[in-house]
Amino acid sequence: MLNIDDPADVDNTPAIWRLGFRPFFLGGAAVAALYIPLWLMGWFTPQYSLFNSEFWANVVPLWWHPHEMLFGFAMAIVCGFLLTAVQAWTNQPTIKGRSLMLTFACWLIARLMLLLPMNIPLVLPALFDSLFLGFSAFALWRCIYPVKQWRNIGFPILLMVALVVNLASYYALYQRDFSLSTQLWQAMIWWLALVITIVGGRVIPFFTAMRIQQPKPDPISVLENTLLLAMGLLFLQAITHWFPKSVEQVLLAAAGGLHLVRFARWQAHKTLKEPMLWSLHLAYVSLPITLILMAININNEYAYRTLLHLFAVGGIAALCLSMISRVSLGHTSRNIYQGPNMAFAFMSLALAAVFRAIMPLLMPEHTQMWLWIAGAFWFVGFGMFVWFYAPILTRPRLDGRPG
Numbered sequence: 001m002l003n004i005d006d007p008a009d010v011d012n013t014p015a016i017w018r019l020g021f022r023p024f025f026l027g028g029a030a031v032a033a034l035y036i037p038l039w040l041m042g043w044f045t046p047q048y049s050l051f052n053s054e055f056w057a058n059v060v061p062l063w064w065h066p067h068e069m070l071f072g073f074a075m076a077i078v079c080g081f082l083l084t085a086v087q088a089w090t091n092q093p094t095i096k097g098r099s100l101m102l103t104f105a106c107w108l109i110a111r112l113m114l115l116l117p118m119n120i121p122l123v124l125p126a127l128f129d130s131l132f133l134g135f136s137a138f139a140l141w142r143c144i145y146p147v148k149q150w151r152n153i154g155f156p157i158l159l160m161v162a163l164v165v166n167l168a169s170y171y172a173l174y175q176r177d178f179s180l181s182t183q184l185w186q187a188m189i190w191w192l193a194l195v196i197t198i199v200g201g202r203v204i205p206f207f208t209a210m211r212i213q214q215p216k217p218d219p220i221s222v223l224e225n226t227l228l229l230a231m232g233l234l235f236l237q238a239i240t241h242w243f244p245k246s247v248e249q250v251l252l253a254a255a256g257g258l259h260l261v262r263f264a265r266w267q268a269h270k271t272l273k274e275p276m277l278w279s280l281h282l283a284y285v286s287l288p289i290t291l292i293l294m295a296i297n298i299n300n301e302y303a304y305r306t307l308l309h310l311f312a313v314g315g316i317a318a319l320c321l322s323m324i325s326r327v328s329l330g331h332t333s334r335n336i337y338q339g340p341n342m343a344f345a346f347m348s349l350a351l352a353a354v355f356r357a358i359m360p361l362l363m364p365e366h367t368q369m370w371l372w373i374a375g376a377f378w379f380v381g382f383g384m385f386v387w388f389y390a391p392i393l394t395r396p397r398l399d400g401r402p403g
Helices: 021-044 061-090 097-113 123-144 154-175 178-212 221-240 245-264 275-296 301-330 343-362 364-393
Strands: none
Touching (some): 021 301, 061 178, 178 221, 343 364
């Protein structure tokens, strides 16, 4: 089997293109930091925004915001993580250099095309988005299939599912079918929740056990499989609305309860002195809290939709920020627990989730103010990452190894 970490290898590839986490973590974080302020300015103060009415002639604001948060920001982080982790899982070399540059370029071109103030055919950003996801899925498959590592074969399949959902979202924009696009956004939130269920269930208890030097709790097969089934059904329900609300309510409550049981076994209370750990636990627990609150508010459409942001910001975004901070240090041969102090950045994302999802429900008359405050905390969180980690991600590993 190939030794992918041979210290004798000399890698002349520019550092930023040596492994998937480098460009995608930096690009995804930069997009996150910039897009929320741009969105808030375009929505609340259009007279001061770069986004005038002509700009939005083709790309509707209510479509652009969720699409770019899901397929621009979150998917960049997911693919950057998977393209890096698959090498460790399989001991097979993943994409780097020109192949990685091409994959990243497809992602970036799609982002830029959706920002251009002109009537560009939607087929073009849809094509580049599809190439980005397709290339990423193929790169994962090329590593996993030769070693028959079926435990991870679901990841390239999940990326292909995301590709199909993304194409459907472009179709919804073309048809101006915003009911369909809303269903697709919710489905993608549950898609990301499914990925977090799988990956988080592996890494959070493992990282915790390693740091606190205690045995990792063994997963309970029935619990794990039931959670995967429940999250998969919520994904399908968001797209198809097959089940009546009463069944969806049971699904939400059951999934939330099972996630809480799982979370309780991970000894989160022992991580309070370590930001690189408590940030993971805090982000994960937002998932069961959101599921349970959504079950309670199943018949309140406004609360139901608003609570999705509790997980989107406090779960998806916060977990992304915590993981990219950790992975960026580990894969550049730095001490994970002696890197930049990101505690305030992690807490900023938690506060952003509260101000975006909870305060508008408690004091709806001040919703605009809550959104601006949430946006400010969001910007601080991802802005700190870009500021501290851009030099790390664009320079070679400290130990001189490839990657």
